[in-house]
Amino acid sequence: MLKLYYANIxxxxxxxxxxxxxxxxxxxxxxxxxxxxxxRSMGAELLLNSVLKRMFPDFIPPAEFETGExxxxxxxxxxxxxxxxxxxxxxxxxxxxxxxxACAVSSxxxxxxxxxxxxxxxxxVSRFFSDKEQKRLEESKDPTGRFFDYWVxxxxxxxxxxxxxxxxxxxxxxxxENGAYRVSDEGELKDYDFYLYSTPKGYRLAVCEGRAxxxxxxxxxxxxxLGSRVRIPIPQEILLPEQF
Numbered sequence: 001m002l003k004l005y006y007a008n009i010x011x012x013x014x015x016x017x018x019x020x021x022x023x024x025x026x027x028x029x030x031x032x033x034x035x036x037x038x039x040r041s042m043g044a045e046l047l048l049n050s051v052l053k054r055m056f057p058d059f060i061p062p063a064e065f066e067t068g069e070x071x072x073x074x075x076x077x078x079x080x081x082x083x084x085x086x087x088x089x090x091x092x093x094x095x096x097x098x099x100x101x102a103c104a105v106s107s108x109x110x111x112x113x114x115x116x117x118x119x120x121x122x123x124x125v126s127r128f129f130s131d132k133e134q135k136r137l138e139e140s141k142d143p144t145g146r147f148f149d150y151w152v153x154x155x156x157x158x159x160x161x162x163x164x165x166x167x168x169x170x171x172x173x174x175x176x177e178n179g180a181y182r183v184s185d186e187g188e189l190k191d192y193d194f195y196l197y198s199t200p201k202g203y204r205l206a207v208c209e210g211r212a213x214x215x216x217x218x219x220x221x222x223x224x225x226l227g228s229r230v231r232i233p234i235p236q237e238i239l240l241p242e243q244f
Contacts, residue, residue, distance in 0.1 A: 111159030
């Protein structure tokens with residue numbers, strides 16, 4: 001049950017209190033000095049609330065949150081209408097860049113990253129890549145495009161595992177094997193799936209989802225709504241602000 005959404009945040013305007021977001025989001029937004037940063041912050045949580053409302057009609061925004069060990073927020077247990085059919089809580093992750101916010105939701109650990117593409121890359125960013133990744137960038141016919149591919153893939157992984165940049169980006173490598181992206185973390189292959197998009201135009205978007213072995217007899221909830229076992233998510237656009 002992996003789903004991916006994005007939204008343009010340009011239509012959002014103050015006062016920010018008019019939107020159904022958490023008190024913690026309003027406090028965070030108030031710390032930003034620039035309007036663009038405030039709009040991106042608000043847009044990310046508004047997008048999440050829109051997604052949750054579509055998935056769980058009984059849910060009444062705004063959502064409430066708790067924080068994990070490394071600061072990664074997650075949905076507070078016990079909120080009306082947010083449990084999956086087997087009782088598990090939905091997991092989510094947010095990102096924003098430029099004029100867009102992105103949201104991924106899953107029944108498993110998930111991370112998402114969106115980045116607005118740029119023409120010039122600062123040479124110092126190479127320190128964020130492993131030796132193998134740097135070599136592939138040097139050999140690429142499109143090093144700038146490849147840079148953004150690696151960047152969003154790597155950040156989506158760090159967000160999925162819940163460490164963010166407390167984990168060194170050089171401690172793991174993203175690579176392609178049999179047409180799919182995989183990750184080797186400190187020399188060990190990890191069970192995560194990656195999906196990469198050039199959506200919306202002028203942006204790179206990546207989502208990372210942890211795999212889970214299904215115990216005998218457990219119901220597979222993946223893509224239950226679509227009646228399909230194909231789990232490649234198609235990014236869907238949501239127009240903000242949305243009326244709940």
